[in-house]
Amino acid sequence: MSYASGGGAHAQSQGMVDHSIVGQITAAQNAARLRFRLTFVAVWIAIIVGIGVALAAANAWDWEFALESGPVIVLQGAGITVLISVASIVGATILAILGALGRISTNPILYAIASFYVSLIRGTPLIAQIYIIYFALPQLDIVIPAIPAGILALSLNYGAYMTEIFRAGIQAVPRGQREAAGALGMRQAHIMRRIVLPQAVRIVTPAIGNEFIAMLKDSALLSTISVHETLFLAQRLGRSSFEPITALLIAAIVYWILTIVFSIFQERLEKRMARSDR
Amino acid sequence: MTDEPLPDLGVRPATSTSGYARGSSLPSHIGDPIVKIEGLHKYFGSNHVLRGLDLEVRQREAVMIIGRSGSGKTTLLRCINFLEEPSAGTIEVDGVRLEADPLHSRSRAFQERVRQIRLRAGMLFQEFNLFPHMSVLGNCIEAPTRVLGLPQDKAVERAEYYLEVVGLGEKRDEYPSRLSGGQKQRVAIARALCMEPKVLLFDEPTSALDPELIGEVLRVMEDLAHAGTTMIVVTHEMHFAREAADRVVFMESGVVIEQGPPEQVLDNPKHAETTHFLRRFLDQ
Numbered sequence: 352m353s354y355a356s357g358g359g360a361h362a363q364s365q366g367m368v369d370h371s372i373v374g375q376i377t378a379a380q381n382a383a384r385l386r387f388r389l390t391f392v393a394v395w396i397a398i399i400v401g402i403g404v405a406l407a408a409a410n411a412w413d414w415e416f417a418l419e420s421g422p423v424i425v426l427q428g429a430g431i432t433v434l435i436s437v438a439s440i441v442g443a444t445i446l447a448i449l450g451a452l453g454r455i456s457t458n459p460i461l462y463a464i465a466s467f468y469v470s471l472i473r474g475t476p477l478i479a480q481i482y483i484i485y486f487a488l489p490q491l492d493i494v495i496p497a498i499p500a501g502i503l504a505l506s507l508n509y510g511a512y513m514t515e516i517f518r519a520g521i522q523a524v525p526r527g528q529r530e531a532a533g534a535l536g537m538r539q540a541h542i543m544r545r546i547v548l549p550q551a552v553r554i555v556t557p558a559i560g561n562e563f564i565a566m567l568k569d570s571a572l573l574s575t576i577s578v579h580e581t582l583f584l585a586q587r588l589g590r591s592s593f594e595p596i597t598a599l600l601i602a603a604i605v606y607w608i609l610t611i612v613f614s615i616f617q618e619r620l621e622k623r624m625a626r627s628d629r
Numbered sequence: 630m631t632d633e634p635l636p637d638l639g640v641r642p643a644t645s646t647s648g649y650a651r652g653s654s655l656p657s658h659i660g661d662p663i664v665k666i667e668g669l670h671k672y673f674g675s676n677h678v679l680r681g682l683d684l685e686v687r688q689r690e691a692v693m694i695i696g697r698s699g700s701g702k703t704t705l706l707r708c709i710n711f712l713e714e715p716s717a718g719t720i721e722v723d724g725v726r727l728e729a730d731p732l733h734s735r736s737r738a739f740q741e742r743v744r745q746i747r748l749r750a751g752m753l754f755q756e757f758n759l760f761p762h763m764s765v766l767g768n769c770i771e772a773p774t775r776v777l778g779l780p781q782d783k784a785v786e787r788a789e790y791y792l793e794v795v796g797l798g799e800k801r802d803e804y805p806s807r808l809s810g811g812q813k814q815r816v817a818i819a820r821a822l823c824m825e826p827k828v829l830l831f832d833e834p835t836s837a838l839d840p841e842l843i844g845e846v847l848r849v850m851e852d853l854a855h856a857g858t859t860m861i862v863v864t865h866e867m868h869f870a871r872e873a874a875d876r877v878v879f880m881e882s883g884v885v886i887e888q889g890p891p892e893q894v895l896d897n898p899k900h901a902e903t904t905h906f907l908r909r910f911l912d913q
Contacts, residue, residue, distance in 0.1 A: 537776055545775070549762045
């Protein structure tokens with residue numbers, strides 16, 4: 352009762368506000384927001400034009416090379432970059448789930464194995480791991496072609512970092528979920544697979560997106576083991592035609608655009624998941 | 630631990646575990662004992678929360694446990710299905726008897742016994758704990774299909790039946806995030822009923838709810854009680870206890886102080902502690 356009368360009084364006082372003031376405030380806020388955005392775009396354009404003018408003045412950008420070799424770098428190179436990154440994020444996710452299960456295990460052997468994996472991989476440079484898999488293993492008669500070797504190295508490396516992400520994600524699932532599942536008579540493996548992991552995956556999805564974007568760029572390290580990805584092609588074509596600036600700038604732009612595209616994609620995915628959670 | 634004498638708290642545990650005076654006849658709908666708790670002790674570290682508690686619950690009986698916070702009510706309930714591991718004592722639910730054995734409780738055999746008890750004792754939580762990534766129907770058929778091995782269509786049929794019982798048949802395809810707190814708790818009740826347990830354990834099922842949503846949950850629980858569902862309810866809703874309980878159990882310092890029919894315990898308590906608790910509680 353008291354709520355209802357209170358609400359009535361509130362509505363009345365609201366009715367007395369001068370609507371033209373509200374309209375003016377909204378319009379001013381919209382104008383300020385628009386001004387901010389326009390300035391933002393203008394600054395970006397200014398910087399890009401500035402770089403373009405500087406390159407033209409130094410006679411550094413070669414259109415002939417760009418039009419001839421650019422499509423190779425973009426189509427073939429970016430294709431391989433994305434392919435390797437997608438394959439590696441899948442591998443890394445599988446390793447990370449196994450690693451996380453080990454890291455939360457009460458079995459000392461599993462815990463030790465998972466901890467060793469995370470410690471070793473996080474404690475050594477990615478480039479060293481790539482070299483060991485591609486250049487050192489053949490000495491033991493284990494020869495892995497460049498692309499699988501690259502995917503293996505990236506999967507192992509990112510899997511170790513993502514192990515901690517998944518561990519945190521699993522532990523972020525409220526304890527009540529496990530208790531409720533246990534109270535319904537589910538066994539531990541069932542609880543993990545059907546109740547905890549699906550919720551943990553949702554929790555860590557934004558973080559996996561970040562890892563994927565980082566991986567797109569780290570995959571450039573595979574140019575050192577002659578995987579024909581973006582940077583490798585740019586380097587080779589740029590060197591043979593004495594146009595390293597144009598070639599490497601194209602490669603840089605390819606990575607930049609790829610990360611922007613996947614960031615937008617990730618943002619959409621996150622919004623959609625947030626909506627289904629509500 | 631069972632042999633440890635109770636510290637003198639100036640309180641005496643109730644002598645009869647059934648709560649009904651010897652010789653007096655039971656209400657006609659009440660059957661044989663189905664839950665037996667004997668000499669239950671629980672320590673959290675050095676904190677002695679349950680101190681040799683005995684309690685028996687009979688078929689089709691609705692038992693409400695009252696007492697101040699910290700008296701061990703929730704711990705008792707959670708010990709019955711081993712969500713909290715008892716330090717000592719014996720739990721028996723529907724013929725599955727399990728003696729607390731904290732040193733060997735990780736063994737496969739022990740865990741399987743625990744699971745057998747859990748299959749017979751459905752649990753309702755303060756925070757509902759619905760699975761947010763599954764629809765209402767998904768919540769209700771997950772355990773029946775994958776734990777009991779019920780065929781999908783049978784499980785769905787059963788879920789639809791119990792969702793009707795709690796008045797939420799039309800919500801079967803919604804996700805928990807789209808339900809109110811009261812609806813969530815009713816779905817949780819349906820989910821528990823879908824396992825067709827022998828006894829339902831309610832751990833303060835309405836204390837996380839907005840006041841205007843409490844009624845709908847208590848109504849469902851009252852219907853279940855009157856339909857002869859065996860239940861043990863930890864609650865602060867005295868009015869509900871009076872309406873729905875066959876027996877009210879008053880706990881203090883980890884033991885049962887007094888128990889009996891609601892009109893006796895709530896209106897004419899025999900023990901000073903009960904009187905004291907009820908007076909302070911009703912004053913609030």
